[in-house]
Amino acid sequence: MSAAATKKAPDKSAKKAGCDADGAKQSQSSKSATAKNIVQKIWDAHVVTQIEGHPNVFAIDLMLLHEVTSAQAFQLIESRGIQVFDPTRLLATIDHSTPTRQNRWEIYDEAARTQVETLRNNCKRHNIPFLDFDSGKQGIVHVVGPELGVTQPGMTIVCGDSHTSTHGAFGALAFGVGTSEVAHVMATGCLLQKQPQSMKVEFKGRFRKGVYAKDAILKLIAEIGVGGANGHVIEYVGEAVRAMSMEERMTVCNMSIECGARAGLIAPDETTFSYLKGRAHAPTADQWDEAVAYWKSFASDENAQYDKVVVIDLDKLDPIVTWGTNPAQSVSLGERIPKLETMAANEKAVAVRALEYTKLKEQQVLEGTPVEWAFVGSCTNGRIEDLRIVANILKGRKVNPGVTMYVVPGSEAVMKRCQEEGLDEVFRAAGADFRMPGCSMCLAMNDDQVPPGKRCISSSNRNFVGRQGPDSITHLASPATVAASAIAGCIASPAEYV
Amino acid sequence: MSLIPKVTTVTSKAMPVPMKDVDTDLIIPAQFLTSISKDGYGANLFRRLRDNDPNFPMNRKEFDGASILVTDSNFGCGSSREHAVWALTGAGIKVVIAKSFSDIFYNNSAKNALLLVVLEDKVVDEILQSAKNADYEVTVDLESQTVTLPDGSSHKFEYDQFRKHCMLNGLDDIEYIRSHASEIQEFRNRQERQRYMSTCGA
Numbered sequence: 005m006s007a008a009a010t011k012k013a014p015d016k017s018a019k020k021a022g023c024d025a026d027g028a029k030q031s032q033s034s035k036s037a038t039a040k041n042i043v044q045k046i047w048d049a050h051v052v053t054q055i056e057g058h059p060n061v062f063a064i065d066l067m068l069l070h071e072v073t074s075a076q077a078f079q080l081i082e083s084r085g086i087q088v089f090d091p092t093r094l095l096a097t098i099d100h101s102t103p104t105r106q107n108r109w110e111i112y113d114e115a116a117r118t119q120v121e122t123l124r125n126n127c128k129r130h131n132i133p134f135l136d137f138d139s140g141k142q143g144i145v146h147v148v149g150p151e152l153g154v155t156q157p158g159m160t161i162v163c164g165d166s167h168t169s170t171h172g173a174f175g176a177l178a179f180g181v182g183t184s185e186v187a188h189v190m191a192t193g194c195l196l197q198k199q200p201q202s203m204k205v206e207f208k209g210r211f212r213k214g215v216y217a218k219d220a221i222l223k224l225i226a227e228i229g230v231g232g233a234n235g236h237v238i239e240y241v242g243e244a245v246r247a248m249s250m251e252e253r254m255t256v257c258n259m260s261i262e263c264g265a266r267a268g269l270i271a272p273d274e275t276t277f278s279y280l281k282g283r284a285h286a287p288t289a290d291q292w293d294e295a296v297a298y299w300k301s302f303a304s305d306e307n308a309q310y311d312k313v314v315v316i317d318l319d320k321l322d323p324i325v326t327w328g329t330n331p332a333q334s335v336s337l338g339e340r341i342p343k344l345e346t347m348a349a350n351e352k353a354v355a356v357r358a359l360e361y362t363k364l365k366e367q368q369v370l371e372g373t374p375v376e377w378a379f380v381g382s383c384t385n386g387r388i389e390d391l392r393i394v395a396n397i398l399k400g401r402k403v404n405p406g407v408t409m410y411v412v413p414g415s416e417a418v419m420k421r422c423q424e425e426g427l428d429e430v431f432r433a434a435g436a437d438f439r440m441p442g443c444s445m446c447l448a449m450n451d452d453q454v455p456p457g458k459r460c461i462s463s464s465n466r467n468f469v470g471r472q473g474p475d476s477i478t479h480l481a482s483p484a485t486v487a488a489s490a491i492a493g494c495i496a497s498p499a500e501y502v
Numbered sequence: 503m504s505l506i507p508k509v510t511t512v513t514s515k516a517m518p519v520p521m522k523d524v525d526t527d528l529i530i531p532a533q534f535l536t537s538i539s540k541d542g543y544g545a546n547l548f549r550r551l552r553d554n555d556p557n558f559p560m561n562r563k564e565f566d567g568a569s570i571l572v573t574d575s576n577f578g579c580g581s582s583r584e585h586a587v588w589a590l591t592g593a594g595i596k597v598v599i600a601k602s603f604s605d606i607f608y609n610n611s612a613k614n615a616l617l618l619v620v621l622e623d624k625v626v627d628e629i630l631q632s633a634k635n636a637d638y639e640v641t642v643d644l645e646s647q648t649v650t651l652p653d654g655s656s657h658k659f660e661y662d663q664f665r666k667h668c669m670l671n672g673l674d675d676i677e678y679i680r681s682h683a684s685e686i687q688e689f690r691n692r693q694e695r696q697r698y699m700s701t702c703g704a
């Protein structure tokens with residue numbers, strides 16, 4: 005099945021000479037040489053200085069912090085006696101290593117406890133807003149930003165976390181950085197950056213029943229590979245993208261990093277604006293129209309050019325589940341795991357190792373493979389719409405006795421919403437464990453781990469070796485597929501439940 | 503002022519990890535990320551590979567002291583954790599040679615004096631093959647941007663000139679960015695009227 009077509013537009017190399025030559029060619033051949041795409045527009049609006057031969061000093065509008073990748077950054081600036089540049093452009097929460105038990109204040113693991121306390125103290129000392137366990141707003145960084153309305157179109161957003169790309173759903177240029185760069189932004193509000201290349205991904209057509217945004221992004225990753233978008237920022241376009249809710253758009257942008265993209269984003273539209281309206285940190289009524297006009301100005305111009313273009317057809321897409329140890333190793337339900345001999349030599353080596361780890365065979369059909377664990381949560385699929393989909397499937401049914409199912413809301417706001425809507429009762433009645441918000445089993449830094457050798461169907465974003473606990477086996481899928489599989493006790497299609 | 507170690511020339515036996523798409527979870531698993539300092543990660547570099555494969559080079563005495571790692575393509579993909587770089591440098595790795603690297607990992611390395619070298623696929627394959635016996639000594643020189651192999655052949659690699667200057671002199675980005683303080687202030691003043699996000703603290 006070849007749903008994707010890759011067109012290689014003129015390859016603008018990172019080298020200066022290459023860029024110039026290319027630019028000249030384009031302006032001759034088309035009148036739209038000045039047409040810009042959204043990536044270029046946000047880029048241009050944030051360049052502070054541009055010195056020949058140097059990377060740009062690039063302004064960052066918002067940085068999110070969590071406990072795992074920030075401590076060393078605070079140490080760095082403090083050791084040099086540097087003040088935080090602008091604490092009002094920072095927002096911190098705790099999510100990665102926090103427990104998801106009822107009593108979260110008590111953290112048994114000493115190292116995790118130290119991490120959380122260190123962030124709490126650092127934020128206090130530097131006047132940085134901190135969403136603690138008693139704030140009512142705590143949650144996974146990439147879930148709370150949008151919820152609070154701090155994530156807005158046209159902004160530049162970074163976090164010491166690769167799934168920062170989630171915020172791109174709002175038409176922001178949002179990307180993950182390492183801890184050194186976290187320190188740079190703390191100290192200066194800026195980063196040294198080189199302009200990324202751009203890639204247009206068009207999702208054509210409409211989803212069939214039981215197929216979701218998660219399946220679309222897994223399909224893209226399978227088509228272009230885990231390094232397919234290296235060096236690029238993806239703009240997602242197309243009829244299907246316009247029809248997506250903000251939550252679905254976040255799922256798509258979230259996993260951009262899994263094909264190597266620096267970021268992924270979607271031009272803002274009425275869906276974006278109505279999501280933002282009334283949120284805690286969104287513009288007030290008197291600023292609203294002006295803000296919307298400003299946000300709209302970032303949409304790509306009609307004839308804007310991209311360095312690469314990919315088209316994915318959704319009309320025939322089925323639910324997708326991964327079989328290997330990277331997110332590109334996936335098949336549609338019903339399809340067989342590919343034959344090894346059809347793969348390129350180095351692909352094949354990776355696949356052989358992956359199959360050995362996941363205890364599967366080439367040509368095997370995934371449907372029907374028994375699972376012992378099911379996880380719904382993470383910054384990919386831990387939002388209210390995801391949990392509603394899962395609750396709808398679980399309602400009046402039982403999780404298979406052989407399966408332990410965790411449902412972990414992405415934030416306290418999501419958790420409260422679940423309680424208001426009675427979803428928590430549905431989960432409990434079905435036999436699933438509805439827990440407190442956090443990253444949980446997405447990376448298993450806390451107690452939430454899939455035991456060695458056990459197989460988990462998961463709504464998270466990474467199936468790397470040991471990601472959900474040492475020697476655990478992960479199958480990535482949509483929340484609906486996770487719910488259907490939890491009921492069946494084996495990998496199952498959600499089609500008959502929705 | 504030198505703020506991070508300077509990078510110049512490294513000569514060492516090459517340690518081969520002939521795998522594509524090595525992710526940062528594989529370089530340092532999440533379970534070991536709980537420290538609040540940059541130290542101590544070296545002990546758990548490639549922990550899963552070391553635990554599962556007695557022949558993994560780091561388990562072989564012959565590779566003790568190797569400071570050049572050679573691997574396939576897209577090394578360092580996945581999580582942005584800079585801990586992956588600290589694990590490598592903590593274990594004494596100074597240079598990684600590969601066909602390609604993931605973006606965030608590439609940025610993180612430059613900030614910690616870890617030199618990443620991209621060579622042509624066939625040269626990398628040759629090194630991966632030859633280095634298996636732990637007696638394959640390679641010299642990497644940043645100044646001249648060359649990798650010299652035991653057969654005397656020398657291979658040029660590309661390196662960003664600005665980054666090279668920083669690496670050779672042990673400079674870090676903070677001081678460079680701070681030298682543009684007035685432009686930054688001007689930029690923020692200009693931008694203020696398009697700030698629609700009420701301050702997070704409010």
Ligand code: SF4
Nearest residue numbers: 167382383443446447
């Ligand atoms: S939910 Fe998973 S991917 Fe998302 S921020 Fe937490 S650990 Fe990272």
